[in-house]
Amino acid sequence: MDSQKPVTFKNKKVIVFDLDGTIVRLAADWHSLKKVLTDMYTHHYQENCTFKSMSACLRKIVERGDEEELLNYFDIIRKYELENITQNEPIDETIYFINNKEQFGVKKDIKFAIFSLNTRQTIIESLKRAKIIEKIDLIIGREDVRKWKPEPEGLIKIKKFFNVNAKEMIFFGDLDKDILTGLNAGIDVYYIDEIINLVKRKIS
Numbered sequence: 001m002d003s004q005k006p007v008t009f010k011n012k013k014v015i016v017f018d019l020d021g022t023i024v025r026l027a028a029d030w031h032s033l034k035k036v037l038t039d040m041y042t043h044h045y046q047e048n049c050t051f052k053s054m055s056a057c058l059r060k061i062v063e064r065g066d067e068e069e070l071l072n073y074f075d076i077i078r079k080y081e082l083e084n085i086t087q088n089e090p091i092d093e094t095i096y097f098i099n100n101k102e103q104f105g106v107k108k109d110i111k112f113a114i115f116s117l118n119t120r121q122t123i124i125e126s127l128k129r130a131k132i133i134e135k136i137d138l139i140i141g142r143e144d145v146r147k148w149k150p151e152p153e154g155l156i157k158i159k160k161f162f163n164v165n166a167k168e169m170i171f172f173g174d175l176d177k178d179i180l181t182g183l184n185a186g187i188d189v190y191y192i193d194e195i196i197n198l199v200k201r202k203i204s
Helices: 030-045 054-064 067-083 092-099 120-129 153-162 176-185 193-203
Strands: 014-017 111-115 138-140 169-173 188-191
Touching (some): 030 054, 067 120, 138 153, 153 169, 169 176, 176 188, 188 193
Parallel strands (some): 014 111, 014 169, 169 188
C-alpha cells in the first residue's frame, strides 16, 4: 500500500504520529499478551476469539456493550506494554524531526499529536523516555476511542480538537493499517520511512 504523493508540510497545521514502530519500538511481549487476552475472553464469554489483532476481540466486547470488561482488558494491555518500557528502542530520525521541525519546512506553530493503539500511559512514558513529551500537544490512545484502526475515529477526534480540516492534517505510521486509517479519514498519510529518509538526507 502506498500513498504515492510526495510528502509536503505546506498548509499543514497538525502532524500526527503513530507510536510503536514510528517514534519508538516497544519491547512488549505481544505473543504472551494475546494469549492472556484470548484466555480471558474464552473464560468470560464461553466462546473463542482468536486475537489475530487485539482490536478484533475488543470490538466484540464493545458490540456486547460490556464497558466494565473492556476496561479490564485495557488494564491488562497497559501492564504488558509497561512491563519492558525501559527497553524501548527510540527511532532516532523521528525524534530528530520532532525536535528540529523547522529544518524540514515545518511551521513553528504546527501542532504534534499521537494517535496510537497503545494505552495512554504507555504513550506518555515512551515520550518521556524519548525526551519529547513536551513537544506533543495531544495524545489519543487505545482507551480514547471505541473504534480502532483502521477505523478513523481517533484522527477525527484530533481534527475536531484542533478545529482543522482534513487537508490541514498529515499522519505518519509504520503499518498498512495506519495508511488505511489515514485514507479512511481523508487525510494525507505516509509511512514513517518518508521522515526517516528526510532526516538521513539532512544529517548525512
